Amino acid sequence: MNSNFNKKWTRFKYPDSYYKFGSYLFTLLFLVFSIHYLEIPLNRLFGMIGRMGNVLSTRYYPPDIDYILDVDYMDYVVETIQMAYLGALFGLLFTIPLGWFGSYNMTPSKRFIYPIARMLTMGFRAVHEMIWTIIFVSILGYGMLAGVLALTFFCTGFAAKLLAEEIEAIDMGPVEAIKATGANLFKVMIFGVLPQVRVAFTGIAIYTWDVAFRAATVVGFFGAGGMGWYLKRNVLQIETERVAAIILSIIVLVLFSEFFSALIRNKVMKMK
Amino acid sequence: MTIIDDTDWERMGSLGDVMHSAGRFMGIDFGLFPNLVIPSLETFMISCLGTFLGALICIPATWFGAMNITPYKPITYPIGRLLMTLSRSIHEIVWALFFVAVLGLGALAGIFAIAVRSVGFIAKMSAEAIEDIDKGPLEAIRATGANDFQVILYAVIPQVLPQILGVIIFEWEINIRRSAILGLVGAGGLGLVFFRQMNTFNFHGVISVIIAILGIILVGEFISYYTRKRVI
Numbered sequence: 001m002n003s004n005f006n007k008k009w010t011r012f013k014y015p016d017s018y019y020k021f022g023s024y025l026f027t028l029l030f031l032v033f034s035i036h037y038l039e040i041p042l043n044r045l046f047g048m049i050g051r052m053g054n055v056l057s058t059r060y061y062p063p064d065i066d067y068i069l070d071v072d073y074m075d076y077v078v079e080t081i082q083m084a085y086l087g088a089l090f091g092l093l094f095t096i097p098l099g100w101f102g103s104y105n106m107t108p109s110k111r112f113i114y115p116i117a118r119m120l121t122m123g124f125r126a127v128h129e130m131i132w133t134i135i136f137v138s139i140l141g142y143g144m145l146a147g148v149l150a151l152t153f154f155c156t157g158f159a160a161k162l163l164a165e166e167i168e169a170i171d172m173g174p175v176e177a178i179k180a181t182g183a184n185l186f187k188v189m190i191f192g193v194l195p196q197v198r199v200a201f202t203g204i205a206i207y208t209w210d211v212a213f214r215a216a217t218v219v220g221f222f223g224a225g226g227m228g229w230y231l232k233r234n235v236l237q238i239e240t241e242r243v244a245a246i247i248l249s250i251i252v253l254v255l256f257s258e259f260f261s262a263l264i265r266n267k268v269m270k271m272k
Numbered sequence: 273m274t275i276i277d278d279t280d281w282e283r284m285g286s287l288g289d290v291m292h293s294a295g296r297f298m299g300i301d302f303g304l305f306p307n308l309v310i311p312s313l314e315t316f317m318i319s320c321l322g323t324f325l326g327a328l329i330c331i332p333a334t335w336f337g338a339m340n341i342t343p344y345k346p347i348t349y350p351i352g353r354l355l356m357t358l359s360r361s362i363h364e365i366v367w368a369l370f371f372v373a374v375l376g377l378g379a380l381a382g383i384f385a386i387a388v389r390s391v392g393f394i395a396k397m398s399a400e401a402i403e404d405i406d407k408g409p410l411e412a413i414r415a416t417g418a419n420d421f422q423v424i425l426y427a428v429i430p431q432v433l434p435q436i437l438g439v440i441i442f443e444w445e446i447n448i449r450r451s452a453i454l455g456l457v458g459a460g461g462l463g464l465v466f467f468r469q470m471n472t473f474n475f476h477g478v479i480s481v482i483i484a485i486l487g488i489i490l491v492g493e494f495i496s497y498y499t500r501k502r503v504i
Binding site (some may be wrong): 019023030031034035037038041042044045048051052055059078123126127128130131134135138139162214215217218221231235240243247250251253255 | 290293294297313314317318320321324357358360361362363365366369373374375376378380381383449450452453456457460466470475478482485486499502
């Protein structure tokens with residue numbers, strides 16, 4: 001009893017505390033090593049705020065609003081919205097089977113179809129949408145078709161993972177009940193899974209549209225149509241006031257889209 | 273009638289021509305892989321540093337953006353929310369262009385671009401986690417006479433720290449994808465190699481670079497899976 005008298009209580013006892021502090025130390029050492037390895041000129045950081053203020057006030061101000069209000073640019077804005085809408089729509093259409101096959105409890109065959117669907121989802125998601133754009137532009141040429149396909153692939157990977165996680169989180173009771181009535185897999189999906197997943201899927205759809213719209217504004221940078229093409233042209237010509245105006249238009253559009261999607265989400269929440 | 277007009281159907285040709293164009297990409301340039309090790313390491317490091325810097329920057333953004341701990345609600349709460357929305361609305365390529373103009377080409381511009389882009393997501397998720405906490409400990413610590421900062425340190429942070437760490441690790445995994453393409457606008461790493469392979473029309477090399485990107489994403493997913501299991 002005397003040996004326990006002087007012990008101090010700590011939250012993490014012997015092996016866990018070593019792992020915890022060891023991993024913190026390792027992370028910090030890795031970060032310091034990265035700064036040294038990448039040869040980052042830390043002295044540039046000191047004048048950074050001053051230089052940023054200088055750049056913003058002399059080069060990016062006043063933004064060239066007349067350039068944006070030109071008719072051609074508005075056509076491209078409408079094109080961007082159309083591209084985002086089509087990309088999100090087709091992406092969601094492909095998400096429904098891919099998310100279904102990629103969920104562990106509702107997939108038809110756990111040995112073959114589930115790993116393939118999961119790997120496809122991860123593959124679509126891992127490649128950045130800009131890389132999809134570059135590949136499709138080099139196959140299909142400039143224009144909106146490459147952009148729509150790139151956004152479709154991106155949205156499919158992104159939404160299929162979310163949908164698979166939603167389907168894995170449902171209550172299996174109603175599903176078993178409907179299976180007991182003798183329904184085949186398709187009817188089990190419609191009557192057992194769909195009512196539970198319906199609201200979450202609407203949320204996923206709205207979020208996908210939001211993300212697709214943000215990506216669509218810049219997808220034109222690599223030639224796929226939309227506002228990004230104007231951005232690239234003006235960056236290469238170093239017309240920084242016009243670049244500032246285009247960035248302002250991007251911000252305004254994305255704010256509108258976010259406001260709009262929050263409105264729809266509130267309506268869906270109320271309808272639930 | 274077409275869904276997407278201004279598609280140049282003559283340039284694309286028939287389906288056979290499109291398949292032939294796509295077939296040019298099929299193939300891996302194995303000789304390129306030794307040259308991809310160092311850029312992969314650079315990309316990985318850029319994403320780590322960018323996420324770390326973003327987590328640091330989002331401390332004030334989270335503090336302002338959460339409704340229950342923000343200091344003066346009518347002014348600071350909209351500022352916090354505006355910062356979050358602004359950082360999420362602008363794509364990382366646009367941020368990278370801006371930071372290259374301010375900081376010069378190289379890894380530093382990429383790190384800042386990723387940091388500023390991550391602030392939106394991390395701050396938004398953290399603010400939602402903070403708004404969902406249990407009010408009991410908050411009142412208890414305030415009753416002992418602590419000022420606002422001590423209330424945050426002793427009542428709020430212990431409750432939300434696992435979730436915030438989980439969000440940071442999730443965002444780190446997404447940042448690995450983003451840092452791979454920031455090289456396309458001048459931030460170094462695998463994006464620069466991708467750009468060069470694309471410009472010299474070495475399509476098999478392009479596939480090699482994509483495989484390298486998938487490789488480091490896999491490494492990131494392993495680390496993130498085991499770390500999230502430990503933290504949450």
